Amino acid sequence: MNVPGTPKPRVAVHKFSSCDGCQLAFLNLGEELLRLAERVDLVHFAEAGPLDPDTDADIAFVEGSMSTPEDLERIRRIREHSRMLVAIGACATAGGIQALRNDADAAGWAAAIYSHPEAIASLAHSTPIASHVKVDFELWGCPVSGRQILAVVNALLLGVGPRDNGDKVCTECKRNGYPCVMVSRGIACMGPVTRAGCGALCPGLGRDCYGCYGPVENANTDALAAQFALQGLDPQAVVRRFRSINSQAPVFLAAANKAGRRRDG
Ligand code: SF4
Ligand code: SF4
Ligand code: SF4
Known part of the structure; x- marks a missing residue:
């Protein structure tokens, strides 16, 4: 809960290999997003405007899988700068649809499709965030729903752990x-x-x-x-x-x- 006179919690939204659909779940919150923006400082959210990828955050939402060598460097920096890290969406929690290449000849595909495959810096496997850094909570879905995101933000702002839905x-x-x-x-x-x-x-x-x-x-x-x-x-x-x-x-x-x-x- 934000107490008057104290700094607002800092929230960042980061993107890795993904289609942006889970970030759109944020943007589709519409008025709810505006109300959320009154309670928190959105310090980094490239799709919505604020750009400060290496800034400190109380809650960092991370969309996308680890697919390039640069991703591995960046997620470690984000982890160092974030108090809570929440992986959102199937890409971030399970590697996403792009992980279908994990069982395929990914290099062969790139060679068959691109005239300069050597220009593509892609890891052979697409992997979830939790395979590389500590993740505090995972929100599954492709895409996640705005309702889930709000529930997580509200829980974390109240200082309680978000509830994982055990139903099928x-x-x-x-x-x-x-x-x-x-x-x-x-x-x-x-x-x-x-x-x-x-x-x-x-x-x-x-x-x-x-x-x-x-x-x-x-x-x-x-x-x-x-x-x-x-x-x-x-x-x-x-x-x-x-x-x-x-x-x-x-x-x-x-x-x-x-x-x-x-x-x-
Ligand atoms: S029913 Fe729900 S979980 Fe199943 S595919 Fe559709 S959106 Fe996804
Ligand atoms: S989980 Fe689905 S909707 Fe979300 S970024 Fe990945 S592909 Fe897009
Ligand atoms: S009740 Fe039937 S239709 Fe509904 S999710 Fe289960 S198997 Fe699918």
């Missing part, structure tokens, strides 16, 4: 009274193993969840993979369900590898 998407789906696409239409849905937070957005629109909020705690991926097989998905299709936006989340990675062994064996 199915719980939100049921609470909202949405028909189950897996039961009613036989569509393979990742909701049973995906953490809640989006309000079951996709089932609410009559389509399957594809797991963008990452694995829920104690995700039973074996049972879901078996259910997918019963629905007629071949092992390669099951691999693709788990190897998507959050392919490097350990639980999804293990499930994809297990399905891959069934495909190959």
Whole structure:
């Protein structure tokens, strides 16, 4: 809580390899962002205006994965200058969609596409922030929602730890009274193993969840993979369900590898 006469908490928003969608979740807060700006000093947020990347911050939000050698240097500087570091979005928490290259011949792809691949300084793997520096809290999603961001900021400003949602998407789906696409239409849905937070957005629109909020705690991926097989998905299709936006989340990675062994064996 900001006490009159004391400096406002300093908040920074940093970007690494990403599509900017999670920063847009900030900007889409609209009036809420203006109200937030009265309670904190936004000291660095390139997409919104303030530029001071090496400044000290009480809370640093970090979007994007570690994909270049320069990223590794910069995240260490940010960590040194930040009291709390919050990773936001699938790129920052699990390497993002760009981590699909982790299992591919990334150098071969660059050589096939670019006339001067030597100009590209890219690491062979895209990795989450927590693989390199201490992260105080992770907000999953692709993109995260503005509601989640506000909840984290409010909790940290009140001096309490942000609450991690332990529910799965199915719980939100049921609470909202949405028909189950897996039961009613036989569509393979990742909701049973995906953490809640989006309000079951996709089932609410009559389509399957594809797991963008990452694995829920104690995700039973074996049972879901078996259910997918019963629905007629071949092992390669099951691999693709788990190897998507959050392919490097350990639980999804293990499930994809297990399905891959069934495909190959
Ligand atoms: S998590 Fe998704 S929306 Fe957020 S920056 Fe990465 S790709 Fe964009
Ligand atoms: S539609 Fe998906 S998220 Fe909703 S209850 Fe069915 S399996 Fe769960
Ligand atoms: S329903 Fe699943 S894929 Fe859709 S927004 Fe929510 S977590 Fe992401």
